[in-house]
Each structure stands twice: as structure tokens, then as C-alpha cells.
Amino acid sequence: MTKAGKLIYITGGARSGKSSFAERQALRLSGHAVTYLATAQAFDGEMRARIERHQSDRPAEWITLEEPLDVVAALQTAHTPTVLLDCLSLWVSNLMLAEREDGEVLARVDDLLRHNSATLIVVSNEVGLGIVPDNALARRYRDLLGWANQHFAAAADEAHLLVSGLPLRLK
Amino acid sequence: MTKAGKLIYITGGARSGKSSFAERQALRLSGHAVTYLATAQAFDGEMRARIERHQSDRPAEWITLEEPLDVVAALQTAHTPTVLLDCLSLWVSNLMLAEREDGEVLARVDDLLRHNSATLIVVSNEVGLGIVPDNALARRYRDLLGWANQHFAAAADEAHLLVSGLPLRLK
Amino acid sequence: MTKAGKLIYITGGARSGKSSFAERQALRLSGHAVTYLATAQAFDGEMRARIERHQSDRPAEWITLEEPLDVVAALQTAHTPTVLLDCLSLWVSNLMLAEREDGEVLARVDDLLRHNSATLIVVSNEVGLGIVPDNALARRYRDLLGWANQHFAAAADEAHLLVSGLPLRLK
Numbered sequence: 001m002t003k004a005g006k007l008i009y010i011t012g013g014a015r016s017g018k019s020s021f022a023e024r025q026a027l028r029l030s031g032h033a034v035t036y037l038a039t040a041q042a043f044d045g046e047m048r049a050r051i052e053r054h055q056s057d058r059p060a061e062w063i064t065l066e067e068p069l070d071v072v073a074a075l076q077t078a079h080t081p082t083v084l085l086d087c088l089s090l091w092v093s094n095l096m097l098a099e100r101e102d103g104e105v106l107a108r109v110d111d112l113l114r115h116n117s118a119t120l121i122v123v124s125n126e127v128g129l130g131i132v133p134d135n136a137l138a139r140r141y142r143d144l145l146g147w148a149n150q151h152f153a154a155a156a157d158e159a160h161l162l163v164s165g166l167p168l169r170l171k
Numbered sequence: 172m173t174k175a176g177k178l179i180y181i182t183g184g185a186r187s188g189k190s191s192f193a194e195r196q197a198l199r200l201s202g203h204a205v206t207y208l209a210t211a212q213a214f215d216g217e218m219r220a221r222i223e224r225h226q227s228d229r230p231a232e233w234i235t236l237e238e239p240l241d242v243v244a245a246l247q248t249a250h251t252p253t254v255l256l257d258c259l260s261l262w263v264s265n266l267m268l269a270e271r272e273d274g275e276v277l278a279r280v281d282d283l284l285r286h287n288s289a290t291l292i293v294v295s296n297e298v299g300l301g302i303v304p305d306n307a308l309a310r311r312y313r314d315l316l317g318w319a320n321q322h323f324a325a326a327a328d329e330a331h332l333l334v335s336g337l338p339l340r341l342k
Numbered sequence: 343m344t345k346a347g348k349l350i351y352i353t354g355g356a357r358s359g360k361s362s363f364a365e366r367q368a369l370r371l372s373g374h375a376v377t378y379l380a381t382a383q384a385f386d387g388e389m390r391a392r393i394e395r396h397q398s399d400r401p402a403e404w405i406t407l408e409e410p411l412d413v414v415a416a417l418q419t420a421h422t423p424t425v426l427l428d429c430l431s432l433w434v435s436n437l438m439l440a441e442r443e444d445g446e447v448l449a450r451v452d453d454l455l456r457h458n459s460a461t462l463i464v465v466s467n468e469v470g471l472g473i474v475p476d477n478a479l480a481r482r483y484r485d486l487l488g489w490a491n492q493h494f495a496a497a498a499d500e501a502h503l504l505v506s507g508l509p510l511r512l513k
Contacts, residue, residue: 320507
């Protein structure tokens with residue numbers, strides 16, 4: 001039940017190069033022995049195109065798991081030394097859309113931190129640096145993801161902010 | 172009329188850990204001898220909940236002043252060695268909603284910088300890193316807060332950007 | 343056809359002090375021998391006011407070129423040792439509004455990187471750190487500018503993120 005694996009936290013805005021940076025880190029740490037744990041769900045053609053574009057960028061030898069909600073269970077089926085979770089922000093969004101309460105979402109996030117035995121590289125998003133959104137759901141998501149990000153960043157051994165494809169070391 | 176106190180400027184996005192970081196700095200500098208100068212006004216239940224959640228996180232011995240508009244006068248009534256102003260971004264918003272012109276808002280901001288004799292810790296927000304907002308009021312706020320932030324950051328002895336709860340030193 | 347000039351990339355949010363920082367760099371490097379290459383187009387009074395406010399801040403000796411679309415050709419007419427391009431983000435927006443495809447926009451961006459013989463200082467914007475925009479055009483712009491920014495930042499000799507008027511060195 002205790003965290004043993006190394007945690008690398010990578011955050012940034014949309015199209016800031018987070019996923020590419022995370023993939024380079026995974027490749028450097030474990031070569032082809034990487035599990036890619038995807039939380040994305042293709043609701044429409046735009047999302048499907050994003051997912052496929054990302055897939056074709058990754059080494060063919062990597063194992064891909066797709067799990068929008070029960071990410072903790074999926075992580076426990078991974079047997080590679082490194083797991084890349086892409087991304088925390090969609091996982092939080094999926095849990096919210098599945099009508100989980102805030103406390104439950106954060107409890108799942110903390111579960112993940114406790115059940116991690118591999119080296120875990122986590123990609124997330126910064127969504128709180130614009131004007132306050134008009135709609136309440138977007139404000140709730142912004143708060144909830146902000147807290148989830150803080151939990152991960154606090155527990156992380158390394159943390160990086162990506163800006164225009166370049167990393168800034170946070171920790 | 173001249174600034175004598177130390178100025179610590181803390182900025183970041185929503186839920187980036189700015190207030191917690193500012194409170195830890197205040198506690199470290201002055202223990203229980205801190206005035207907390209709040210600019211928040213509770214217009215609705217959501218805002219009231221935010222204010223109360225923040226209050227319960229602070230030491231009970233801290234003196235709390237609430238002042239949405241005349242922050243300069245409120246600051247002069249404080250007698251503790253450290254004052255924590257949370258936050259500049261709501262103060263600017265309050266002044267805008269009270270129909271002050273841009274020049275007048277920035278003049279008030281500069282007054283604060285001149286009348287500060289305590290150690291002043293100021294929390295603000297970054298709101299300019301999203302897509303250009305559709306409505307003109309939001310764009311005006313984004314500009315005005317951006318200028319106010321620049322005035323404070325330029326005058327600051329220390330400046331920090333919070334990301335996912337972790338500080339990046341700006342100055 | 344090969345890039346020979348130095349490239350300085352400057353990014354940040356709205357009102358973060360990017361243009362002022364870029365102008366100070368240009369002044370420091372080349373004094374009055376600077377070409378200011380503006381991509382802004384005044385569609386309305388608000389934009390015209392922004393353009394004029396910026397112009398009056400710059401040295402009168404600087405040469406100003408205004409070119410919303412064919413920035414590569416405009417750059418080749420510049421004969422000063424330093425060119426300041428302000429800004430990449432509006433150029434990308436102008437190309438999108440002129441109905442160029444994504445691939446064509448990025449090809450133009452890469453052309454600029456290849457045809458640069460002067461010291462080129464490029465200002466851009468970070469627009470991907472807020473909530474995902476509702477409208478598809480804004481999402482497309484966010485993606486496209488993110489990629490353009492990554493191309494410039496990767497090619498840059500120096501890169502800076504401006505926050506509240508203060509620079510963070512990215513590279």
C-alpha cells in the first residue's frame with residue numbers, strides 16, 4: 001500500500017510538448033519496456049485524430065492500455081519498469097463526467113499515488129491561467145484538476161513545466 | 172510617502188497553491204503577528220464557500236481585515252510586522268466593477284506600493300495565458316490586471332510563480 | 343537558404359511584458375539599427391489603440407514594416423542587424439483567417455526560420471493554459487500556435503517566458 005516507485009510529474013498548457021517530453025523520458029529510462037496508460041476516450045472525430053496522431057509517434061513495442069476511469073486497477077496490471085500515464089487531466093475530466101463527487105475524485109488520485117510500484121511518469125495540464133470561465137462545470141473542473149495536480153506535484157520526485165516545447169524544472 | 176517595507180509578490184493560476192504558499196511565507200516571517208487583508212466579497216454561495224475554506228486554513232491568531240475597495244486605507248490600520256494581501260486580482264476586479272477608470276485603478280495600485288511600511292506579501296493571479304476572451308470587459312480586466320501585476324512585480328524584492336503548488340522563483 | 347542569424351524567442355501571456363522585454367533586448371543589441379516587423383492589423387478602434395500605444399513606446403529611429411501575411415518576404419527587405427518580429431501569434435492568426443491550411447501555416451513558419459540572416463527577436467503568446475475553448479476555431483488556433491511556438495523555441499538560441507513583466511529563462 002505504500003508508494004515505492006519513482007514519480008515524474010510533467011505539466012503544461014495545450015500543445016506545449018508535454019506528451020513528447022514524457023515519451024522521451026520514458027524511452028530514456030526504459031527503452032521499449034514501457035506501458036502507455038491512456039485515459040483518452042474518442043467521443044468524436046477530432047479526438048480520434050488526436051489519439052491516432054499521438055499513437056503513431058510512440059515506439060511500436062510499447063504496451064498500450066486504455067482506461068478512462070479505473071486507472072488504479074489498470075496500473076496494477078502493468079508489468080513494465082516504467083508506466084507513462086497520459087493524462088491525469090483527462091482522467092479527472094472522465095471521473096467528473098461519470099458523476100463522481102470531488103472528494104471521490106481526489107481519493108482515486110491519492111489511491112494512484114499509493115499503489116505505484118513502477119516508475120510512473122504522469123502528464124497533466126495547466127488550465128487555470130486564463131480568465132475565470134463562465135460556466136460552473138468548467139470552474140469546478142479547474143479547481144478539481146488544480147488540487148489533483150498539487151497532490152501529484154507534492155508527491156513527485158521530479159516535476160517539469162513545459163512551455164513552447166521547452167522544460168522548466170519545478171522540482 | 173516612500174516605500175520602506177519588503178515586498179513579496181506571489182502569482183499563479185487558479186488552484187496553483189498561491190494562497191497556501193503566501194500563508195507559509197507569512198507564518199515563517201512573523202508567526203502569529205500577521206494581518207490578513209482580504210479583498211474578496213461574497214456575492215454568492217460559491218464565493219462564500221471559497222472564503223470560508225480559506226479562513227479555516229489560517230492561524231486563528233491572525234488579524235483579518237476585509238476591504239474590497241479602499242485597500243490602501245485598510246493597510247494603514249494594520250500594526251503587525253507582516254501583512255498578507257489576498258488578492259490583488261480581486262481588488263482590481265472590485266475597482267473595475269465599482270466603475271473606476273483604468274488610470275484610477277493603476278493609481279490606487281501605485282499608492283499601495285508607496286504606503287507600505289510593513290513586510291507586504293501580495294497574492295495575484297495570472298489570467299492572460301488562455302485564448303483571447305470574447306467579451307470586452309474580460310479583455311479589459313486581463314489588460315488592467317496584467318499592468319497591475321507588472322507594477323507589483325517590478326517593485327518586489329522577491330517574486331514567485333506557483334505551478335501545481337510548486338514555486339518558481341521569478342526574482 | 344540556411345539559417346545563419348541568432349534567434350531569440352520571447353513568449354508569455356497577454357500583458358506579461360513580452361513586447362517591452364523584446365524591445366529592450368533589441369535596443370541593447372543594435373541601438374537604433376532595428377527593424378520592427380509588425381504583423382498586427384487594425385480591424386477596429388481597440389486594436390488601433392493597442393498598435394499606437396506600442397508604437398509610441400519605441401525609438402523613433404527604428405524602421406517599421408507592417409506585414410500581416412507575407413512575413414518571410416518582408417523579413418528579406420530588412421537591412422538592419424536586428425529584426426524584431428511582433429508577433430508570431432498574430433501572424434499565425436492572420437494566416438488562419440486568410441484560410442490557409444495548418445500544414446501551409448507551419449511551412450511558412452519554417453520558411454522564416456530558414457531565411458533569417460539577421461538577429462531575429464520573435465515575440466509570441468502562450469494561449470493554451472486556460473480551459474479548453476468551446477469553439478473549434480479557437481481550439482484549432484491553440485493547436486496551431488502551440489506547434490509554431492515549439493518550432494521557434496526548438497530553433498532558438500535563447501528563449502524566455504515573461505510572467506508579470508519578469509523573464510524566466512527557458513533556454
